Amino acid sequence: MKILAVYNIKGGVGKTATSVNLAWHAAAAGLRTLVWDLDPQAAASFYFRIKPKVKGSKKVLKGKRDLDEVVKGTDFDNLDLLPADFSYRNMDLMLGEAKKPTLQLLRLLRPLSEQYDLVILDCPPSISLVSENIFRAADALLVPTIPTTLSLRTLGQLLDFVERHQLEVPVHTFFSMVDRRKRMHQQVMAGPLDGRAGRLQAAVPYASDVEKMGEQRAPLPSFARHSPAAKAYALLWDEVAGLL
Amino acid sequence: MPDLPYLSYLLPSALSAASLEDQLAARLNIQAEATGDVRRVYLDTFDWRLYRAGGVLQAKQTDRVLAMIWEDRRNGQTMASCRVTRVPGRPAELPTSGLREQITSLVEMRTLLPLAQVQGQSRLLRVLNDDQKTVVRLRIETARCRDGEGRSVGDLAPRLTLVPVKGYAKAARQLADVLEQDLALVASAPTRFDQALALLGRVPGDYSSKLNLQLDPQQRADEAVRQILRHLLDTLVANVPGTRADLDSKFLHDLRVATRRTRSALNQIKGVLPAAIVADYQQRFGWLSKVTGPTRDLDVFILGFADYRRSLPAELRGDLDPLLPYLQAHQRDAQQVLRRKLDSPHCRRLLKQWRQYLDGPPAAAQAPGSQAALPIRQVASARLWRIYQRVLKEGRAIGNASPAAELHELRKSCKKLRYLLEFFVSLYPEQHIKPLIKHLKRLLDNLGEFQDLEVQAHQLRAFGEDLQRQAADNLPVVLAIGTLIGDLLRRQGEARATFSDRFADFDDAGQHATCRALFHPAGEQA
Numbered sequence: 001m002k003i004l005a006v007y008n009i010k011g012g013v014g015k016t017a018t019s020v021n022l023a024w025h026a027a028a029a030g031l032r033t034l035v036w037d038l039d040p041q042a043a044a045s046f047y048f049r050i051k052p053k054v055k056g057s058k059k060v061l062k063g064k065r066d067l068d069e070v071v072k073g074t075d076f077d078n079l080d081l082l083p084a085d086f087s088y089r090n091m092d093l094m095l096g097e098a099k100k101p102t103l104q105l106l107r108l109l110r111p112l113s114e115q116y117d118l119v120i121l122d123c124p125p126s127i128s129l130v131s132e133n134i135f136r137a138a139d140a141l142l143v144p145t146i147p148t149t150l151s152l153r154t155l156g157q158l159l160d161f162v163e164r165h166q167l168e169v170p171v172h173t174f175f176s177m178v179d180r181r182k183r184m185h186q187q188v189m190a191g192p193l194d195g196r197a198g199r200l201q202a203a204v205p206y207a208s209d210v211e212k213m214g215e216q217r218a219p220l221p222s223f224a225r226h227s228p229a230a231k232a233y234a235l236l237w238d239e240v241a242g243l244l
Numbered sequence: 245m246p247d248l249p250y251l252s253y254l255l256p257s258a259l260s261a262a263s264l265e266d267q268l269a270a271r272l273n274i275q276a277e278a279t280g281d282v283r284r285v286y287l288d289t290f291d292w293r294l295y296r297a298g299g300v301l302q303a304k305q306t307d308r309v310l311a312m313i314w315e316d317r318r319n320g321q322t323m324a325s326c327r328v329t330r331v332p333g334r335p336a337e338l339p340t341s342g343l344r345e346q347i348t349s350l351v352e353m354r355t356l357l358p359l360a361q362v363q364g365q366s367r368l369l370r371v372l373n374d375d376q377k378t379v380v381r382l383r384i385e386t387a388r389c390r391d392g393e394g395r396s397v398g399d400l401a402p403r404l405t406l407v408p409v410k411g412y413a414k415a416a417r418q419l420a421d422v423l424e425q426d427l428a429l430v431a432s433a434p435t436r437f438d439q440a441l442a443l444l445g446r447v448p449g450d451y452s453s454k455l456n457l458q459l460d461p462q463q464r465a466d467e468a469v470r471q472i473l474r475h476l477l478d479t480l481v482a483n484v485p486g487t488r489a490d491l492d493s494k495f496l497h498d499l500r501v502a503t504r505r506t507r508s509a510l511n512q513i514k515g516v517l518p519a520a521i522v523a524d525y526q527q528r529f530g531w532l533s534k535v536t537g538p539t540r541d542l543d544v545f546i547l548g549f550a551d552y553r554r555s556l557p558a559e560l561r562g563d564l565d566p567l568l569p570y571l572q573a574h575q576r577d578a579q580q581v582l583r584r585k586l587d588s589p590h591c592r593r594l595l596k597q598w599r600q601y602l603d604g605p606p607a608a609a610q611a612p613g614s615q616a617a618l619p620i621r622q623v624a625s626a627r628l629w630r631i632y633q634r635v636l637k638e639g640r641a642i643g644n645a646s647p648a649a650e651l652h653e654l655r656k657s658c659k660k661l662r663y664l665l666e667f668f669v670s671l672y673p674e675q676h677i678k679p680l681i682k683h684l685k686r687l688l689d690n691l692g693e694f695q696d697l698e699v700q701a702h703q704l705r706a707f708g709e710d711l712q713r714q715a716a717d718n719l720p721v722v723l724a725i726g727t728l729i730g731d732l733l734r735r736q737g738e739a740r741a742t743f744s745d746r747f748a749d750f751d752d753a754g755q756h757a758t759c760r761a762l763f764h765p766a767g768e769q770a
Binding site: 030 | 327342370377409
């Protein structure tokens with residue numbers, strides 16, 4: 001089982017769209033895939049039409065129930081979702097109380113390792129105990145980055161954090177919500193990137209199709225396969241599959 | 245709440261698929277998807293390894309997607325799947341995946357054969373909740389069945405499969421209730437594969453390389469021996485087509501084992517069949533053993549190649565690689581010769597006449613053996629006792645300085661004992677006979693290693709000499725072979741050193757008492 005964390009300190013960069021669309025591609029390629037909606041805004045759960053409330057989620061955190069029991073099947077083969085109920089606050093509290101808090105996420109995931117080939121963590125923004133857990137559990141961090149100076153700075157902060165805590169997780173980034181009409185986007189994309197992050201070639205355009213995911217409540221390739229944004233996600237999946 | 249397993253129903257002829265859909269739509273929020281063509285090819289090895297492991301492997305073609313699906317036979321749940329571009333003949337042809345990993349260890353050296361094809365149409369109904377989220381699926385499939393070669397054999401009854409969605413057990417149970425209570429369907433359909441096999445007249449597990457004979461202790465010896473030999477002939481003949489086509493190395497292996505067992509039965513069960521018959525077929529099956537030998541020897545090297553390579557120091561492994569194509573080329577030549585021999589009138593006549601003899605009435609013209617009319621248990625016990633004692637005598641005479649030839653002789657006697665035990669296992673209480681066979685196998689493994697490693701070392705030496713003659717730049721592979729030979733001979737030495745311990749395990753007072761009680765003529769009367 002491989003664990004891919006889609007993460008950014010900043011919110012609103014296309015994290016959830018990335019998680020959901022990559023998960024769709026992974027499942028379509030035959031990988032048994034689980035999306036874990038860790039973001040209390042529950043956008044990934046919403047896209048899959050799954051209610052974020054889960055009965056007994058506290059028992060899961062306390063280790064009295066298996067994570068597997070709260071997993072929900074999506075409308076797509078090979079693709080399941082763990083809804084966003086462990087409200088972030090509960091999660092941070094639980095992790096704060098536990099011994100070796102930074103290994104708790106792995107402990108929760110362990111029983112699922114036989115059932116899934118790929119787990120995609122749709123992470124909440126900001127840095128906390130949950131995110132540190134995520135960095136330790138993940139085989140790779142995928143960071144959607146909007147091509148602006150400010151976003152590059154946030155990427156640098158994340159890389160500093162990883163370096164400072166001597167985390168070994170590889171960090172890969174790609175440009176998200178790209179608007180080629182904006183000069184700043186063009187300049188940032190043409191310029192150099194922090195050398196500590198791997199740069200992927202796929203660039204996902206800012207597109208109304210991506211916003212339609214909320215209306216359709218479905219992954220983009222399932223309803224607009226040939227749109228430019230869907231093609232960019234397909235390309236991104238090819239690159240990510242190569243990394244895993 | 246635990247998830248429901250997949251449930252399957254056969255649609256009765258009185259209920260059409262369209263009427264079923266109407267009835268469901270009246271009760272549930274149903275969304276139908278377009279009907280699609282589905283073709284499934286079911287694969288297994290000749291000896292049903294996947295079926296025996298509790299799985300079903302199918303290549304499923306829908307629209308433009310071809311996928312391999314590995315299902316649990318009991319509940320139809322997918323254990324692994326992966327996309328492919330063509331139906332594989334071997335697990336190695338699959339892309340790296342969980343599926344490949346799971347079936348490789350089951351299939352081993354065997355080829356995957358298409359056993360049945362099911363071709364038809366599939367329609368998917370989704371049951372939605374208030375959020376228009378799919379909470380359970382129902383697949384309706386109609387299909388025509390074809391055999392492995394694609395010949396049509398008939399229609400399968402239309403089939404409904406309730407596919408639960410994880411985390412929505414309540415919805416699945418609701419749909420099951422509608423089907424079972426409102427529509428009176430019964431959720432116990434055989435799997436599609438089992439349906440197809442029944443239409444094809446195939447019985448799963450109808451071939452096994454294991455001897456599974458049920459003899460009656462009071463049966464006349466000549467009848468029992470014919471029964472054993474008929475079983476061996478069936479096995480032998482079943483493996484001829486796969487051996488001819490070289491589908492995989494196990495066909496030839498099983499054919500040779502059946503031949504060897506036949507010769508052993510003829511030779512070891514004395515005084516039962518007419519002496520002229522025994523002498524004649526002894527010689528003719530000897531010929532079959534001989535002509536099948538060279539291909540098998542090369543198969544063994546090819547099967548063991550990866551292990552040979554691994555046994556070398558890392559820097560020499562690549563040097564050994566040219567040996568593989570060399571072995572494969574020689575195997576192809578040997579296989580061609582073997583196919584000609586199997587197609588020869590000589591071979592056909594042998595199998596045909598042997599069948600006629602075994603099926604025919606005991607020929608009056610030929611004097612039956614003196615033991616023919618005795619109960620088989622009596623004949624078997626006498627022979628087993630004699631060979632058992634021979635094994636003990638030969639084994640006890642071997643010391644640390646004894647020549648290799650004495651161990652080879654002991655191995656021959658042990659093999660005779662093993663075959664006899666396998667023929668007659670059903671005549672004795674299982675709890676006594678099984679441990680004996682187990683100890684004997686361990687001893688045979690040791691003796692086999694001692695002899696086979698030496699034979700392999702000699703053969704490798706011959707390959708090395710041949711490669712050296714072929715081209716001067718073959719030096720690296722020749723040197724790698726030399727290293728390999730050294731390793732084989734060292735392991736052979738180790739086998740020799742452990743012999744006395746292994747034999748001591750076999751030559752055990754408790755086991756001796758058991759054998760006496762089972763086989764000794766006086767013991768049996770007591």
